[in-house]
Amino acid sequence: MPFQRFVEPGRVAYIAEGIHSGKLCTIVDVIDQTRALVDGPESGVPRTAVRFKQMHLTKFKFPLTYTSPTRIVRKSWKDAQISEKWAESSWAHKIDARKRVRIDCLSFSIVLIEIQLAAARASLEIS
The missing domain is CATH 1.20.5 (Single alpha-helices involved in coiled-coils or other helix-helix interfaces)
Incomplete structure (x- = not known):
């Protein structure tokens, strides 16, 4: 089975280290080869840069345009029911x-x- 968890806008990630450890976020933009701009409107993660070493990619993904604002991320998150899927x-x-x-x-x-x-x-x- 080929690798399926790519770093891309709309990919949900679990932050394992740092200030927001234990929270879910979604990748909004890739800054460089070591960092991504993430936003977690439903989990309390503000729009910030997070290193890839600090997060784990999940299997969840929802359609998201490049550098979407927080209100679009929140709406897409709710429409895709990410919080419910994660809880299950x-x-x-x-x-x-x-x-x-x-x-x-x-x-x-x-x-x-x-x-x-x-x-x-x-x-x-x-x-």
């Missing part, structure tokens, strides 16, 4: 599962710290 994808399910495990580990650590704190308070009250 196995990639999104795996990311959610990892977040849940992280939250479980964090809550376990908090419980251990609370137990230690309660023991320290009890030892101070006895003294």
Whole structure:
């Protein structure tokens, strides 16, 4: 099967690193061989340049003209139902599962710290 995920206007990407990590965006324009102009009106990513090393291309794509304004990107995003398709994808399910495990580990650590704190308070009250 030939390669199908090309960097092109309208391709949806997942930002893995940087300020907007964990958010979806769409490629609006290719700036040079290392960066693209992206916009994520539904996910909170402002129109900005992002390095290709910071993002992963998804299988989702919708028709978009070259350097479309944000309002056109938002309308096309909604018409193509990208947010719903992403929520149903196995990639999104795996990311959610990892977040849940992280939250479980964090809550376990908090419980251990609370137990230690309660023991320290009890030892101070006895003294």
